[in-house]
Amino acid sequence: MSFREAARVLDIFVPVTRPHNHRTVSNRLGKVADQIEKWDVAGPYRISRAGKSPVSVFIDGAYIRAVPGYQSRHFEIAMGRVVAQGRAPRQFAGAPNIATGKHHIVRAAMRAQGWLPGRDVTVFSDGEVGLQSIVLSATREPVTHILDWFHLSMRLRHIERAWEGIRHLQNLDVYLQNVAVHVPRLRHLLWSGYVREASEAVKQMLAQLDQHPGFRDAPGKIRRLYELINNLGTYLGQNAASIVNYCRRYWSGQPISSSPAESAANSLVNARMNKKRQMRWTPIGAHRVLQVRAAIADGRLKQAKLDLTA
Template sequence: MKSPRFYYCQCAQSNARTFSPLKSLLPDHIAPELTYLETKWASLVSFGITVDLLKEVLPINASLCAESVRNHLHKSARRLEAELGEEQLFFVETRQSTRAALPVPEGPITVGIDGGYVRCRDNGQSHFEVVVGKSIPQDRPDRYLGLVQTHDAKPRRRLHELLKDQGWQENQCVTFMTDGGDSVRDLAWHMAPASEHILDWFHITMRLTVIGQYVKGLNHVNPKDGEQIGRLLRQIKGYLWNGNLHEGKIVIEDLTCDLEEVETSYASIKALRKAAAEFQTYIENNADMIPNYAERRRYGERVSTGFVESTVNAVVGKRFGKKQQMRWSKSGAHLLLQTRTRALDGTLRQKFEQWYPGMKCETQDPAFDKLAA
């Protein structure tokens, strides 16, 4: 677009001699609608494919390149970052008496948080962890969360604002489900006063399955010992499933002791002992997050973060990995996660309409639709 400049009148009090009317309309030197398309499409597919799509559907000259699209996306993501408040350790802002006077909240919210890994661009580090989450209210649309915790200065504030956007209030129950890792567990701790923290059953069974695979190998060398260890594993799984943590810890202790006393030529016995010891530490560290899974299942409540496993694949795998050769900086991955999560849960358009009210679509008169039909 041509952007002519005009001289100010001599009677005008201005330090500048000239001005551009177009710049006052488009201060970012790009139409907000185009910025939105670049941001959304680049959040879903690669920067290069985004350029090809834009050139296919819009009369855009050859100067548009993948780097320009990436810079525009980063600018939008930084604007999202600037809207976040200050980071806090605790977000309980009211007293118990004040929370008791709040109106009856909507249904409970379930938040699942897990981690994934992205190839790193920096030398000396092959991968870094990204944290991905999904918030599922009972009566509102789902929302996604994504961040690089080693880069993000406001991870807890980010989660808090996501819950607030979903209508959460301080007397509303929130269930946080994690894999028990320090990075994801610390993110959700002390986030809501009426909250419960649950260790994902899937990650418990996954560790037991690994131990069980070693035990199958032990069965071929020492059938008697293998049968005994296998029986202990079944007992552990049953106790933990029914929330009997006391008995479960006792059997886990028996398991590790029996493995130390086994005399065998089994080649993977050291790996089996190590896996059992790590499982014992894992359960002890997350003992306060182990409920009665059987009871939760009977009442139709979630016991696993299977929905988050698919979220990790949708948010991280399909854009940052999955046979793609691109490596990422922590800041670049973090900024892309902010726009990608909004593109996936459908809130990116709302945010652009908030920034640029002129982008809002006018509601068409139903009578006109009826007449057109």
């Protein structure tokens, strides 16, 4: 709910002589957020415990509408979860242009999960370089990056649907045999980590589509298929080193997707903060709200010792 609505609810259930107002609620939340952040950044150095199991960082980004006068219409926040064996997941979120950088937020969350320099860290993301850089800055050491299977699978799903929609037109499954063979094969290749074979299949499909008689005058659906396959080829080239044997990891009980980060996004960035809504934010305002929401989700707010005196 908005700060004005929160003030109205407080007046109903916690009546006081001086009515609450949205500015008071906003200032109080900011004070709580600043204390939580200060505790998070300093606290983990005292409570960290070393361990041998790897730490997994699931990270994703989201865009929020900025207030008028900001340098752009939207700004990106980074959020996600840090997971370590034997510990409850730790959520984190950070906005740009804040004194406490995003990498400081991630580092504090990792230290709270028992991470120490030299311990293995695995990062799951959609392949965006900026998100990986945040974790690299947090660890100051090399990390293992794994491309999220969900985002890779969605690209394959778009190609499969586009092909199913046109394969029966003009016997295209006969004239475009490479496409007919490789489209269903791509998912198996990438699921098993065969990036080189998948990239070669993409090249063969693009070559056959480009040489198909009448391709220049082909309907939009065929051109759309070509575009999707070409985009997949570019995506594979950019993230080849991050594509692993997802099948092996899945059956051994290891994570293959950044779904924990997606879950964190759903819980921390609600509809009112989404860029499609009318509510607009400053980076510091969004950052403070996110710190409080993350603390509530993790149960840290109940444990915090807060000074709320004026």
